[in-house]
Amino acid sequence: MYGYIIGKITKISPKNIIVENNGIGYLIIVPNPYNFKLNEEYKIYTYQYVREDILDLYGFVTEEEKDLFLKLISVNGIGPKSALSILASGRVKEICDAIENRNDAYLKKFPGIGQKASQQIILDLRGKLSFQDDNVVKNSKLDDVEQALIALGYAKKEITKVLEKIDTSLDEGALIKKALQMMIK
Numbered sequence: 001m002y003g004y005i006i007g008k009i010t011k012i013s014p015k016n017i018i019v020e021n022n023g024i025g026y027l028i029i030v031p032n033p034y035n036f037k038l039n040e041e042y043k044i045y046t047y048q049y050v051r052e053d054i055l056d057l058y059g060f061v062t063e064e065e066k067d068l069f070l071k072l073i074s075v076n077g078i079g080p081k082s083a084l085s086i087l088a089s090g091r092v093k094e095i096c097d098a099i100e101n102r103n104d105a106y107l108k109k110f111p112g113i114g115q116k117a118s119q120q121i122i123l124d125l126r127g128k129l130s131f132q133d134d135n136v137v138k139n140s141k142l143d144d145v146e147q148a149l150i151a152l153g154y155a156k157k158e159i160t161k162v163l164e165k166i167d168t169s170l171d172e173g174a175l176i177k178k179a180l181q182m183m184i185k
Contacts (some may be wrong), residue, residue, distance in 0.1 A: 002046040002057070009036045017059070019044060028059035029080075031088035035061065049073075049080055056080065064092045068129070075124045077117055085111045096129040100157070127155065141168060145175045154183060 005028070007021035012033045018025045019042070028044060036042060044059040045066040058080060060066040065087060072083035086095060089110050098106035099122055107118035142163055149159045162182045166175060 001048050004043055004045045005059070006041065006043045008041050009038055012036060012038060019059075026057060028057050029084065030059045031065070031084050058084070060087075062092070068092050068095060071125055071128065072121065075121050077120055082110075082112045082117070086113065099125050099129060100127070102126065127157070141172050141175060142166075144172050145179055148176050149179060149183070152180075158183065 005019055005021050005026055007019040007026070009017055010020045010025060011018040014033065016027055016029045017033050017036055018027055020026075028046065030036070030044075042061075044061070045063050046060075047058045047066060047070065049056045049058060058069065060069060069080075069083050069087060072078050072086060073080055086107070090098075090106075094106075097103075102122050104115070104118040104122060107113055107121055108115065113121075145166075146156075146159050146163065149162075150156065159179075162179050165182065166179055168175070170178065
């Protein structure tokens with residue numbers, strides 16, 4: 001299996017791109033091929049999808065996009081084509097927010113996703129999408145606080161909300177105590 005491929009885009013089609021790496025052209029199915037530019041080098045995170053008569057390589061611009069794709073195809077009734085249509089039409093954060101907030105109207109706007117599929121996505125993935133927000137300050141003290149709260153049984157989503165509001169100038173012990181006080185409220 002390939003984790004990612006770094007290479008130059010040599011062809012763009014409506015459903016895929018070809019990435020050349022060391023003289024080999026990889027045909028990669030991507031959510032939106034027109035986000036790429038010809039003859040430019042990209043790092044594309046990949047997933048190899050294998051079934052009886054299918055051997056496809058899917059590609060994504062970010063690891064979060066790839067992780068969301070993998071979670072979407074784990075949902076009963078959602079295949080790679082449906083997952084790609086969701087990723088092509090929406091942004092990762094918006095899709096995750098819609099799932100967490102049970103917004104099935106947002107999910108139903110994607111091609112191939114009806115009432116039943118949107119409810120199944122929400123049922124299977126709600127609470128399991130733990131991508132870090134870009135606006136959360138990451139440092140070793142906050143990592144330690146996060147690990148301590150996870151060890152105490154708190155959900156990652158709750159922890160993220162608390163860490164956004166916490167004063168990072170305190171020492172680790174005081175940070176954990178303050179975070180616990182905020183979790184209880």
